[in-house]
Amino acid sequence: MSDVLLVERADHVETWTINLPDQRNPISGADLIEAFEDNARRVQQDLDARCVVLTGAGKAFSAGGNVNDMREKAGMFSGSPWEMRNGYRDGIQRIPLALSECEVPMVAAVNGPAVGAGCDLAMMCDLRVASTNAWFAESFVQLGIIPGDGGAWFLTQAIGPQRAAEMALTGDRVTAAKALEWGMVAHVVEPEQLLDEARALAARIAKNPPHATRMAKRLLKESRTNDLRHVLELSATMQALSHHTADHAEAMNAVLDKRPGTYRGR
Secondary structure, three states: OOOOEEEEEEOOEEEEEEOOHHHOOEOOOHHHHHHHHHHHHHHHOOOOOOEEEEEEOOOOOEOEOOHHHHHHOOHHHOOOHHHHHHHHHHOOOHHHHHHHHOOOOEEEEEOOEEEOHHHHHHHHOOEEEEEOOOEEEOOHHHHOOOOOOOHHHHHHHHHOHHHHHHHHHHOOEEEHHHHHHHOOOOEEEOHHHHHHHHHHHHHHHHOOOHHHHHHHHHHHHHHHHOOHHHHHHHHHHHHHHHHOOHHHHHHHHHHHHOOOOOOOOO
């Protein structure tokens, strides 16, 4: 397992920690991109992995792209426009695709600044809990560039077109308190409470039958880009599958018996 993305498991909840604190956790390196892909693929195949908490080591959640590499035209920022285009497609854009295809619910525990692609990474998660030390900035325009990782889409989905436009066109910071007011995050807590709060939220998700939470996540994503008829048809299909699972039968028995359910992903 790559040491740039630390993975811990407690019961049915995994914690993924971006482990590049000396660099403020940039996410443009090939090893980290591969780690995200590998782990997203792994948990997708593992019904015992029922929620993921994503956070950053040190004081930052993620500073996004490596600005030093950007200035030096190194790594993914090197080459001709054609080569750079392919570099984005074959590089950092693999992260949003991997996380979007993963049906395991994800909670971002935003411990500090989430800047540029780091802000976008937080938006790729289903839910966000922020420390009072956190702040968010869609700061690409301040460097004379645009969100190359899909941030324009994710940010608009998270907070709507007006607020996304304000962030993307100014590049200004949004405090944790403002993020809560805007609905960008679900909760704001003191730094020492952050992981406990995020893991408690993850545990509330993980206690449910995994097929149901995964299909619910898929429906929520499909509802962003499809019309009502499409979502209704997909809902009918998924509901029929759900009614024929052993976990559904166990859930019904647990409700009637007034006890917690025990679910096996079957």
